[in-house]
Amino acid sequence: MDRIMAIARKHQLMVIEDCAHAVETEYRGIKAGTFGDFGCFSFYVTKNVVAGEGGMIVGRDAELVARARTLALHGMSKDAWHRFSDKGYKHYQVVECGFKYNMMDLQAAIGLHQLARVEQNWLRRRALWEMYGQALSGLPLVLPTPPEPQTRHALHLYTVRIGNTGTSPDRDTFLDNMNALGIGTGVHYQSVAEHPYYRERFGWDPDQWPNARAIGQQTVSLPISSRLTDSELQRVAEAVTQALAC
Numbered sequence: 001m002d003r004i005m006a007i008a009r010k011h012q013l014m015v016i017e018d019c020a021h022a023v024e025t026e027y028r029g030i031k032a033g034t035f036g037d038f039g040c041f042s043f044y045v046t047k048n049v050v051a052g053e054g055g056m057i058v059g060r061d062a063e064l065v066a067r068a069r070t071l072a073l074h075g076m077s078k079d080a081w082h083r084f085s086d087k088g089y090k091h092y093q094v095v096e097c098g099f100k101y102n103m104m105d106l107q108a109a110i111g112l113h114q115l116a117r118v119e120q121n122w123l124r125r126r127a128l129w130e131m132y133g134q135a136l137s138g139l140p141l142v143l144p145t146p147p148e149p150q151t152r153h154a155l156h157l158y159t160v161r162i163g164n165t166g167t168s169p170d171r172d173t174f175l176d177n178m179n180a181l182g183i184g185t186g187v188h189y190q191s192v193a194e195h196p197y198y199r200e201r202f203g204w205d206p207d208q209w210p211n212a213r214a215i216g217q218q219t220v221s222l223p224i225s226s227r228l229t230d231s232e233l234q235r236v237a238e239a240v241t242q243a244l245a246c
């Protein structure tokens with residue numbers, strides 16, 4: 001972030017941080033999402049605060065935040081809640097060509113109550129992270145890189161690399177093997193240039209970014225959630241051992 005912010009300052013650029021996975025993340029004691037002009041968090045079902053869909057923008061400039069709020073609801077000057085308050089009906093005006101990007105109050109009510117559990121869920125994931133490290137050590141895979149000093153990792157995705165040692169199956173075979181053993185896995189992510197849209201729209205070729213391509217073809221996310229029990233984690237670890245052997 002130091003380097004990104006230096007570039008932004010030099011060229012007077014606005015920085016919008018994608019911190020979809022990073023509610024808990026800090027760098028030198030500063031929270032992800034608060035370095036730049038805006039930070040965007042996701043509350044989709046796979047995230048650490050879940051509202052079903054939706055997310056949250058944080059920003060440092062009150063006027064820009066107000067504009068984001070207006071744009072998120074049809075470009076209307078007052079949202080529906082304020083139009084129908086106890087103070088009586090208030091006219092609104094359409095002041096911009098906006099979007100329908102508002103999160104429902106119902107979703108917010110679900111998400112709000114999870115904020116109090118963010119820390120205890122993170123501590124549980126940290127314990128699971130360590131257990132995975134012990135259970136998987138010695139297997140032909142690459143474990144997640146330890147977090148750098150002065151950082152707080154969100155510990156959101158437990159990603160390992162498979163298929164780069166020559167003694168294990170390739171990643172996609174491993175995914176199939178895990179599925180056959182009844183364990184769900186994920187891929188975060190294939191490289192951007194492998195997706196047809198980017199190849200067709202921008203003429204990108206995955207070979208232009210061989211490291212991104214290699215990681216996209218080798219990465220696997222194993223189940224991690226504060227709800228995972230110790231014995232479930234052991235079952236995943238045993239499945240990984242079997243899936244690597246076939």
Ligand SMILES: Cc1ncc(COP(=O)(O)O)c(C=O)c1O
Binds near residue numbers: 020021042
């Ligand atoms: C890094 C990253 N950014 C953004 C998003 C999109 O979040 P949302 O689905 O809330 O738009 C995701 C979703 O997984 C993500 O992983």
